[in-house]
Amino acid sequence: MNTQEVFELNIIDPEDISDVLVKIEKSFGFKFAKNELADTKTFGDLCDIITSRIDFEHSGDCTTQQVFYNIRQSITNIQLLGKNAITPDTELEGLFPKKGRRGMILQIRKELGFSLKILKPREWISNSHLLIFLSSLVGLFINWKFGLTGIVLSAIGFRIADWFGNAFTLKTVGEVADKMARENYIKSRRNPRTVNQQEIVDKIKDLFSHDLDLDPSVLTREAPLF
Numbered sequence: 001m002n003t004q005e006v007f008e009l010n011i012i013d014p015e016d017i018s019d020v021l022v023k024i025e026k027s028f029g030f031k032f033a034k035n036e037l038a039d040t041k042t043f044g045d046l047c048d049i050i051t052s053r054i055d056f057e058h059s060g061d062c063t064t065q066q067v068f069y070n071i072r073q074s075i076t077n078i079q080l081l082g083k084n085a086i087t088p089d090t091e092l093e094g095l096f097p098k099k100g101r102r103g104m105i106l107q108i109r110k111e112l113g114f115s116l117k118i119l120k121p122r123e124w125i126s127n128s129h130l131l132i133f134l135s136s137l138v139g140l141f142i143n144w145k146f147g148l149t150g151i152v153l154s155a156i157g158f159r160i161a162d163w164f165g166n167a168f169t170l171k172t173v174g175e176v177a178d179k180m181a182r183e184n185y186i187k188s189r190r191n192p193r194t195v196n197q198q199e200i201v202d203k204i205k206d207l208f209s210h211d212l213d214l215d216p217s218v219l220t221r222e223a224p225l226f
Contacts, residue, residue, distance in 0.1 A: 044221025
């Protein structure tokens with residue numbers, strides 16, 4: 001990312017930040033109290049509040065590593081592969097052929113106990129529905145019934161395409177492990193009553209950086225939230 005593309009945290013839409021806070025609640029298994037963040041001024045203040053709410057015993061093991069081992073075990077169970085055949089750099093496309101892919105991912109999801117959300121519709125399908133939607137918006141000014149019908153159909157199409165999509169959103173097994181540890185931290189722990197205190201701020205940064213397209217370098221303790 002070059003200098004011209006680096007955005008500061010305080011120019012991000014507050015609603016987008018709120019969406020990340022919801023993900024943090026889900027990942028770490030707590031709910032912010034009403035007005036708990038009212039006086040929060042900086043990213044460091046936010047991290048301190050979150051850390052104070054995660055009152056579990058410290059354990060120094062790596063969460064992402066634990067997730068990788070769990071995912072690897074699930075894949076080897078389904079694909080009948082040896083563990084040594086799967087590394088963090090192993091590409092998902094090579095492990096899961098298109099035929100039966102959604103079923104295999106569903107099996108892994110059941111074994112892990114939470115949704116992977118790593119499949120999406122093929123790009124040409126999404127683009128087709130987007131074109132119908134945009135055309136229907138224009139059609140509202142010509143024939144509102146026609147336009148409204150098109151919008152409804154495109155919305156249904158988007159939903160169906162999402163249900164049956166079988167294109168990966170990620171490339172490697174390691175990227176899946178990173179995503180799981182970031183979005184489902186507590187559930188990803190071998191012992192969900194423990195946390196690695198040294199990882200918490202890093203996972204918070206990962207969520208902000210990934211979801212808000214921020215360079216991690218701007219997420220300093222002094223970075224203003226708004």
